[in-house]
Amino acid sequence: MSLRTRVSLKAVRLGYASTSLRSMMYGSTVLSRTYVSQTPSQNNTAVGTMPVMNMRSSSSLEEDQPPSSVNYLKTLSKKELFSLGMIGCVTLNKFTLDLAIKVFPFVPVFLIKWLISALYCGGDNPKEVRECGENLQKRGISNMMLSLTIEDSEGVKNIDINYIVKETIKSVHEVLKPNLLKQLETAVDVNDVAPGYIALKPSALVANPSEVLLNFKNEAWMAQREELINNCSAVTQVIYDLNQELLxxxxxxxxxxxVATIDAEKYDLQMGVYELQRILFEKFNPQSSPIVSCIGTWQLYLTDSAQELQTEYERAKKEGYKLGLKLVRGAYIHSEPNRDAIIQPTKEASDVNYNNVITTVIEDLLAKGSKSTYGHLVVASHNYHSQMLATKLLEEKGSAAGKHNVVLGQLLGMADNVTYDLITNHGVKNIIKYVPWGPPLETKDYLLRRLQENGDAVRADNGLPLLKSIAKSIFAKSA
Structure with a gap:
C-alpha cells in the first residue's frame, strides 16, 4: 500500500489522529478548523476516505489533552516569567497582536534583546549559543538544531554568502562539537545524546536564490546551481567527516x-530544493555508511507530500542511498499564492497526513534498523498528539538503531510545556530545540517572521491563558 493512501491503523488504535487546533508545526500557524478552501482545485487523497472525527473515546480525548504550562513555568526565573508576561500581554487578542507586528520594526534592538530574544534565540555569537546549549541540557534537552538567521529569499540583501558558509562551519566546531563531546564523555549510553544539527537555508547560500531554485535544471543556471550545491556540500562535508571520525x-x-538539515522553501521553489537534497543524499548518505549525515525537510500540509516522499523512498532504495527526514506540517500558509490548490483542505487532513507519515517512517525504522532506507527522522512538531504518537511507537519492540534514529524537536521558546511533559513524565531523551542565532538585526527579523507566520499559534498558546498560568506558577512557588 502506498504512503499516499495509507491511513495508519496504528495511529487510530493509539488514538492520535489529531484534531487539535494547536500549532501545526514547529514553525507553522494555528488556524481555524478550515483554513483554506473546502473545494481545492487539486484533490487530496493523502488521507484516504476514513473520517477524521469520532476516532477516539471521550476518555482517550481527555488523556490526550496538551499538558498545562504551570509546572514548566515554575522552573523559570523571575526575569523569564516577566518576559513571558510581556508576550502574554501583546498576544491577548488579534488587535494587540496585529499592533505588536506593526510596531515591532521600530522597537530598538537592545530592548528586544533584553526583553524577549533570550526566549526564542540562542544569541549573537558562538559563546552565547554555547551557553544556550548548556541551559537546555539542564532542562533535559541534550542538543540543538542551529540556524544562522541570515537569509535572503527575495535576493535583495546582497548578503555575503562566503561569510554565512564560514560562520556555519564555525558554529559546528565551536558550538555543536563541544556541546556533544562533553555529554558523550560522561554518558552511560552514548545513544542517549541526540545529534547536533545544522540547518541550511538554500535561500541564504546562493545569490538570487529564487531564480536558482526555480531554474535548477535549466542549463543557463548551471553555474549558480553548482555554487549552491558546493556551499551546501562544504558544510555537509564537515559534518560527514566528523561523523566518520567520531564513529x-x-x-x-x-x-x-x-546532521546537516536542508530547510524547506515556498512551494514554487521546493522542487529545486528536492533536487538539491537528492544530490546531497547520494553523496553523504550512502547505504554503506551506518549513519547518515544529511536530512531534508518535507512539509506535510502539502497535498502531494506523501506521494512525493513515497517517490523519494523508491528512488533512494533503487539508487543505493538513505533518506534523512525532518517532517513538519508546513511553514508558508500565509504566503503561498495558490494555497487552495496545494495545501490540505482542512487542519484535520494535515494532522492525519502528518501522523500517517511519521507512523510509516518510524515503523520502517523499527523493523529494519540500520538497513532502513529511512536513515534518520526528526519529528518537528509542536502538536502534542503527534509527539505522543511518536513516543508511544518508540516504546514498542523494534531495532535499537531504529529507535535511536528518531528525534523529537520544537522551536526554542515554543511548546515548552510539551517539551517539559515529554521529558518529565515520559522519559524522552531524544529531543532537541531549533535554535536560531546570529547578528541582532537578523534575529530581530527572525522574531518578526515568527510573529507573522506563527502569530495565531503565539496567540493561542499565550495571551490570557499564559498570563493565568504565570500567576498560578508564581503563587505555587511562594506557597
Missing part, C-alpha cells in the same frame, strides 16, 4: 553525531 571513537553509536 571510530564511539563504535556503539547508532545515530549520527551531527
Amino acid at each position: 571510530k571513537k564511539y563504535p556503539s553509536r547508532q545515530a549520527p553525531f551531527f
Whole structure:
C-alpha cells in the first residue's frame, strides 16, 4: 500500500489522529478548523476516505489533552516569567497582536534583546549559543538544531554568502562539537545524546536564490546551481567527516553525531530544493555508511507530500542511498499564492497526513534498523498528539538503531510545556530545540517572521491563558 493512501491503523488504535487546533508545526500557524478552501482545485487523497472525527473515546480525548504550562513555568526565573508576561500581554487578542507586528520594526534592538530574544534565540555569537546549549541540557534537552538567521529569499540583501558558509562551519566546531563531546564523555549510553544539527537555508547560500531554485535544471543556471550545491556540500562535508571520525571513537553509536538539515522553501521553489537534497543524499548518505549525515525537510500540509516522499523512498532504495527526514506540517500558509490548490483542505487532513507519515517512517525504522532506507527522522512538531504518537511507537519492540534514529524537536521558546511533559513524565531523551542565532538585526527579523507566520499559534498558546498560568506558577512557588 502506498504512503499516499495509507491511513495508519496504528495511529487510530493509539488514538492520535489529531484534531487539535494547536500549532501545526514547529514553525507553522494555528488556524481555524478550515483554513483554506473546502473545494481545492487539486484533490487530496493523502488521507484516504476514513473520517477524521469520532476516532477516539471521550476518555482517550481527555488523556490526550496538551499538558498545562504551570509546572514548566515554575522552573523559570523571575526575569523569564516577566518576559513571558510581556508576550502574554501583546498576544491577548488579534488587535494587540496585529499592533505588536506593526510596531515591532521600530522597537530598538537592545530592548528586544533584553526583553524577549533570550526566549526564542540562542544569541549573537558562538559563546552565547554555547551557553544556550548548556541551559537546555539542564532542562533535559541534550542538543540543538542551529540556524544562522541570515537569509535572503527575495535576493535583495546582497548578503555575503562566503561569510554565512564560514560562520556555519564555525558554529559546528565551536558550538555543536563541544556541546556533544562533553555529554558523550560522561554518558552511560552514548545513544542517549541526540545529534547536533545544522540547518541550511538554500535561500541564504546562493545569490538570487529564487531564480536558482526555480531554474535548477535549466542549463543557463548551471553555474549558480553548482555554487549552491558546493556551499551546501562544504558544510555537509564537515559534518560527514566528523561523523566518520567520531564513529571510530564511539563504535556503539547508532545515530549520527551531527546532521546537516536542508530547510524547506515556498512551494514554487521546493522542487529545486528536492533536487538539491537528492544530490546531497547520494553523496553523504550512502547505504554503506551506518549513519547518515544529511536530512531534508518535507512539509506535510502539502497535498502531494506523501506521494512525493513515497517517490523519494523508491528512488533512494533503487539508487543505493538513505533518506534523512525532518517532517513538519508546513511553514508558508500565509504566503503561498495558490494555497487552495496545494495545501490540505482542512487542519484535520494535515494532522492525519502528518501522523500517517511519521507512523510509516518510524515503523520502517523499527523493523529494519540500520538497513532502513529511512536513515534518520526528526519529528518537528509542536502538536502534542503527534509527539505522543511518536513516543508511544518508540516504546514498542523494534531495532535499537531504529529507535535511536528518531528525534523529537520544537522551536526554542515554543511548546515548552510539551517539551517539559515529554521529558518529565515520559522519559524522552531524544529531543532537541531549533535554535536560531546570529547578528541582532537578523534575529530581530527572525522574531518578526515568527510573529507573522506563527502569530495565531503565539496567540493561542499565550495571551490570557499564559498570563493565568504565570500567576498560578508564581503563587505555587511562594506557597
